[in-house]
Amino acid sequence: MLIVENITKTYRLSRKQMYIENATNPLKVAANNVSFTVKPGEIFGLLGPNGAGKTTTLRCISTLIKPDSGDAYIDLGNERISVVHEDDKARGKLSFLTSELKLEEHFTPNYLFSFFGQLYGLDEETIAQNKKKLFDTFGINEFAEIKVSQMSTGMKQKTSIAISLVHNPDIIIFDEPTNGLDVLTARTVTDYLKEMRNECKTIVISTHIMSLAAKLCDRIGIIIDGKIRKIGTVQEILDETNTDDLDDAFFEIFKKAKEEDGGELA
Numbered sequence: 001m002l003i004v005e006n007i008t009k010t011y012r013l014s015r016k017q018m019y020i021e022n023a024t025n026p027l028k029v030a031a032n033n034v035s036f037t038v039k040p041g042e043i044f045g046l047l048g049p050n051g052a053g054k055t056t057t058l059r060c061i062s063t064l065i066k067p068d069s070g071d072a073y074i075d076l077g078n079e080r081i082s083v084v085h086e087d088d089k090a091r092g093k094l095s096f097l098t099s100e101l102k103l104e105e106h107f108t109p110n111y112l113f114s115f116f117g118q119l120y121g122l123d124e125e126t127i128a129q130n131k132k133k134l135f136d137t138f139g140i141n142e143f144a145e146i147k148v149s150q151m152s153t154g155m156k157q158k159t160s161i162a163i164s165l166v167h168n169p170d171i172i173i174f175d176e177p178t179n180g181l182d183v184l185t186a187r188t189v190t191d192y193l194k195e196m197r198n199e200c201k202t203i204v205i206s207t208h209i210m211s212l213a214a215k216l217c218d219r220i221g222i223i224i225d226g227k228i229r230k231i232g233t234v235q236e237i238l239d240e241t242n243t244d245d246l247d248d249a250f251f252e253i254f255k256k257a258k259e260e261d262g263g264e265l266a
């Protein structure tokens with residue numbers, strides 16, 4: 001189980017960024033007291049427009065950046081790991097995935113997978129088992145001995161996803177899982193996430209695509225300007241907003257958020 005408690009992260013914007021974002025305040029609260037809980041066997045979706053704070057929140061949970069305040073806990077029943085105070089330990093239990101990961105050009109999927117497996121301290125047998133499963137799932141066997149520099153974008157993406165999962169993590173955090181993927185690869189990824197749900201993994205994704213959230217996620221948290229505005233199943237969100245379409249619900253929530261924040265310096 002993943003428990004996210006009051007994560008807040010502020011950035012100092014450069015002058016150029018202030019100009020691009022039309023901001024008057026150089027301090028940007030990208031994640032503002034974000035809290036949610038995800039159970040094993042559940043896919044939770046952080047849904048929001050560009051710049052809402054999704055990547056920032058997921059990077060805090062994944063130990064890639066430190067929040068200003070708040071924390072997230074990986075609760076394994078007999079043990080509760082703080083991502084802020086026990087980041088090394090937390091990294092062994094979770095994986096942060098993004099389709100933008102860069103791979104070293106000179107190496108093959110086979111080599112890279114084993115290399116990262118060793119970095120995680122896995123023995124050879126475990127690496128071989130995990131490799132078989134992931135390479136089968138993502139169809140990597142046929143290009144396992146080809147150098148990254150010779151691979152297509154789709155092959156690189158599949159390889160980077162497989163490598164991120166080398167340690168068979170309990171918690172899978174996937175930032176915009178289908179972004180930039182071709183239709184077939186996107187399908188492989190969403191099918192894989194569903195399979196992981198069946199294996200009782202705890203899964204968090206971020207997306208700006210309503211239909212993906214509606215199809216894939218068991219529960220959704222709608223984030224706008226760094227704040228979670230609503231959390232629930234799609235049906236609960238529709239009921240609460242008196243709509244029958246997630247697009248319409250999102251628009252209602254967005255309007256209300258802007259009204260509420262009206263007096264605030266963003």
Ligand SMILES: Nc1ncnc2c1ncn2[C@@H]1O[C@H](COP(=O)(O)OP(=O)(O)O)[C@@H](O)[C@H]1O
Nearest residue numbers: 011012013030049050051052053054055056057
């Ligand atoms: N490293 C950074 N430095 C300064 N500002 C940042 C940085 N990363 C993100 N931001 C700003 O924080 C806000 C939220 O960004 P992000 O978390 O990437 O949103 P999302 O993933 O929902 O699109 C945006 O206004 C963005 O410009």
Ligand SMILES: [Mg+2]
Nearest residue numbers: 054055056175
């Ligand atoms: Mg993002």
